[in-house]
Amino acid sequence: VGQLDPQFAGKVPVTIERYWSKVGSDTGMTMFPVPVDMPSVPAIAPSLYSEAPQAAVIIDNLNMLDAAVADIIAYPNLENRDELLEAAADEFTKDDSNVSDEMTYLLSALRGGIFNQGGPAIGDLGRSERNRSREAMDMIHTMIMSGPQ
Numbered sequence: 001v002g003q004l005d006p007q008f009a010g011k012v013p014v015t016i017e018r019y020w021s022k023v024g025s026d027t028g029m030t031m032f033p034v035p036v037d038m039p040s041v042p043a044i045a046p047s048l049y050s051e052a053p054q055a056a057v058i059i060d061n062l063n064m065l066d067a068a069v070a071d072i073i074a075y076p077n078l079e080n081r082d083e084l085l086e087a088a089a090d091e092f093t094k095d096d097s098n099v100s101d102e103m104t105y106l107l108s109a110l111r112g113g114i115f116n117q118g119g120p121a122i123g124d125l126g127r128s129e130r131n132r133s134r135e136a137m138d139m140i141h142t143m144i145m146s147g148p149q
Contacts, residue, residue: 035118038063040109043117057105065092 041056042049049056068088072081091098100108 037112
């Protein structure tokens with residue numbers, strides 16, 4: 001991988017180590033916590049959210065739909081599985097209900113912090129970023145967002 005993209009040179013062993021740390025040991029202990037909240041784009045990929053907030057919303061909605069569909073498929077002995085799958089698809093494709101404004105979405109996506117969403121994907125995060133400003137985290141935020149028109 002590092003031969004194709006130098007930024008990944010030597011990172012495969014670190015990635016494998018982190019994977020097995022998340023899986024845990026025989027005792028169930030892990031070095032990195034498994035997610036207790038569904039990972040959201042603003043928390044795990046803030047640059048993507050800054051560049052394309054609507055794409056972030058779409059990705060998060062697809063992840064939630066995927067989880068809902070997986071739950072319906074995995075639940076044993078459902079008589080009306082087809083109806084439930086159809087209802088889930090209908091719910092996630094409506095554009096007139098369960099629509100949040102941008103700030104409500106952002107607060108919901110960030111509320112638990114990245115540690116509850118499984119921790120940082122790459123690199124180390126020495127302490128929780130919850131309730132810290134981008135400036136305090138030495139993050140450059142270049143997107144200027146306008147309010148509702």
